[in-house]
Amino acid sequence: MIDEQISPLGLVRGAEAQALIGAGLALALAPGLAFTRHARARRAGGAVHRDILPLDAAPGYTPPADPLAALGLPGERPLVMGIVNVTPDSFSDGGRFQGAAGVQHAERLVAAGADILDIGGESTRPGSAEVSVQEEIDRVCPVIAAAAPFGVPVSVDTRKAAVMQAALAAGATIVNDVSALAFDPAAAPYLATIGCPVILMHTRGTPQTMQQDPRYGDVLFEVVAELASSCALAQAAGIDRGRLIVDPGIGFAKTVAHNLALIDGLHALHALRLPILLGVSRKSFIGRLNGDIPADGRLPGSLAAAMAGLDRGARILRVHDVAETVQAVTIWRALSVL
Numbered sequence: 001m002i003d004e005q006i007s008p009l010g011l012v013r014g015a016e017a018q019a020l021i022g023a024g025l026a027l028a029l030a031p032g033l034a035f036t037r038h039a040r041a042r043r044a045g046g047a048v049h050r051d052i053l054p055l056d057a058a059p060g061y062t063p064p065a066d067p068l069a070a071l072g073l074p075g076e077r078p079l080v081m082g083i084v085n086v087t088p089d090s091f092s093d094g095g096r097f098q099g100a101a102g103v104q105h106a107e108r109l110v111a112a113g114a115d116i117l118d119i120g121g122e123s124t125r126p127g128s129a130e131v132s133v134q135e136e137i138d139r140v141c142p143v144i145a146a147a148a149p150f151g152v153p154v155s156v157d158t159r160k161a162a163v164m165q166a167a168l169a170a171g172a173t174i175v176n177d178v179s180a181l182a183f184d185p186a187a188a189p190y191l192a193t194i195g196c197p198v199i200l201m202h203t204r205g206t207p208q209t210m211q212q213d214p215r216y217g218d219v220l221f222e223v224v225a226e227l228a229s230s231c232a233l234a235q236a237a238g239i240d241r242g243r244l245i246v247d248p249g250i251g252f253a254k255t256v257a258h259n260l261a262l263i264d265g266l267h268a269l270h271a272l273r274l275p276i277l278l279g280v281s282r283k284s285f286i287g288r289l290n291g292d293i294p295a296d297g298r299l300p301g302s303l304a305a306a307m308a309g310l311d312r313g314a315r316i317l318r319v320h321d322v323a324e325t326v327q328a329v330t331i332w333r334a335l336s337v338l
């Protein structure tokens with residue numbers, strides 16, 4: 001367990017960032033974003049202490065490697081990952097996109113500007129039941145095979161090594177695991193034999209148990225520390241660090257307050273020096289903060305949270321509403337170009 005985390009702080013955008021970088025007073029962090037100081041969080045005596053360090057206090061700062069460049073994805077702007085849930089029971093769109101409807105949906109998302117398609121066959125919403133390997137393969141592989149020629153990389157959203165293997169054979173080129181390779185002990189050794197990017201998302205427990213009173217001493221510090229452990233385990237299994245992408249797991253073993261602290265403090269994940277994916281789309285914290293509106297009314301809150309994520313250096317936004325998010329990202333970029 002690491003006891004010290006150093007991450008960027010004092011984030012600046014647009015013309016101010018450009019001027020400060022030119023003057024040697026800021027370093028580039030992510031597309032459109034620079035930072036002027038370092039934050040240090042230290043665990044000591046059971047508590048986490050935070051202080052602020054000057055820019056030159058962490059010499060050798062290098063921006064994260066880009067595992068997506070090899071897939072032809074651009075490095076100079078945030079990416080939008082469009083969600084295709086080939087499930088009967090996903091929390092916001094279950095039952096709408098199975099089989100041919102899933103393929104059509106994938107095509108629409110690409111036309112709307114998705115940079116990546118994330119195709120999943122098992123809902124992991126709170127309380128959801130596990131799906132068998134064969135059922136999951138039968139759901140996702142035909143849709144992956146049909147969507148692979150659409151011109152954007154396909155990621156498979158699964159926790160199971162056998163599903164990863166079948167999905168990669170069907171044309172997927174990215175693996176997205178909401179258990180950070182902890183659910184299936186065969187996943188990390190299998191992925192060590194393959195060169196694809198791997199998304200490690202933070203959670204605790206299983207979908208069945210994760211929302212039963214999640215507790216953290218310091219949620220930001222602990223999520224970063226637990227992601228660091230997941231990365232170390234992946235590397236120990238033989239997966240290159242340069243292939244990893246990390247994700248705080250919004251809504252997974254988190255209360256509303258935890259989710260807000262993680263989005264507000266997202267830049268702390270840059271302590272890991274890896275690209276950050278953020279998945280806030282339509283999630284229940286947005287409903288909880290807005291009179292419990294149902295999932296289909298949460299687009300405005302989803303966009304607000306996604307833009308907050310970009311302000312803190314998120315590289316990929318995982319979303320249901322691709323056209324709307326692309327429009328928001330376009331404006332965000334127009335206001336932040338370095």
Ligand SMILES: Nc1nc2c(c(=O)[nH]1)N=C(COP(=O)(O)OP(=O)(O)O)CN2
Binds near residue numbers: 124199279
């Ligand atoms: N990396 C990553 N993967 C995820 C994330 C997320 O935040 N990050 N959220 C999910 C939940 O959204 P979805 O619409 O897929 O819901 P479901 O679990 O009910 O299918 C499912 N998968």
Ligand SMILES: Nc1ccc(C(=O)O)cc1
Binds near residue numbers: 124250285
């Ligand atoms: N798989 C998940 C689906 C939805 C949520 C949420 O709404 O918070 C969390 C996890």
